[in-house]
Amino acid sequence: MADETSETAMLSKRIADLEAENDALRQEADELDRRVAELEDEIEGRSEEQHHDEHYVAGLESEIDVLTDANADLEARLESAEGHASSSDPGLGSDEERVYLASKNRRHFHRPQCRWAGYIPNYLLLEFGSHLEAVQAGYKPCKTCQA
Numbered sequence: 001m002a003d004e005t006s007e008t009a010m011l012s013k014r015i016a017d018l019e020a021e022n023d024a025l026r027q028e029a030d031e032l033d034r035r036v037a038e039l040e041d042e043i044e045g046r047s048e049e050q051h052h053d054e055h056y057v058a059g060l061e062s063e064i065d066v067l068t069d070a071n072a073d074l075e076a077r078l079e080s081a082e083g084h085a086s087s088s089d090p091g092l093g094s095d096e097e098r099v100y101l102a103s104k105n106r107r108h109f110h111r112p113q114c115r116w117a118g119y120i121p122n123y124l125l126l127e128f129g130s131h132l133e134a135v136q137a138g139y140k141p142c143k144t145c146q147a
């Protein structure tokens with residue numbers, strides 16, 4: 001009996017630790033997504049005003065790639081911490097069911113195949129069934145994928 005009790009206590013402690021780690025990872029992923037959102041806006045603004053300034057945009061895009069890698073790593077750790085690794089959630093693979101995608105942190109919505117859509121952490125992901133639905137939710141269409 002004593003062993004069972006201490007085992008339960010250990011598991012509870014382990015779960016509490018994972019939840020704390022989870023919160024920290026979420027905050028970190030959240031910050032990264034906000035940074036991506038800033039870059040997204042900046043690139044959208046640039047592409048409207050200065051089509052020729054490709055070096056600047058390329059610089060921003062490489063910064064985004066770094067953030068995206070960091071975010072993907074955080075997400076993988078989040079998923080394993082949550083024990084969702086074996087869940088049947090198909091994630092971004094099931095494009096046919098997701099007409100338009102947006103992040104809770106961002107102002108634009110995207111087609112599923114858009115590079116920007118791929119940067120959205122799953123827990124910040126919003127799905128819209130139509131262009132109108134996304135607009136009514138306060139999102140603007142992405143110019144990159146012409147959402």
Ligand SMILES: [Zn+2]
Nearest residue numbers: 110114142145
């Ligand atoms: Zn897009």
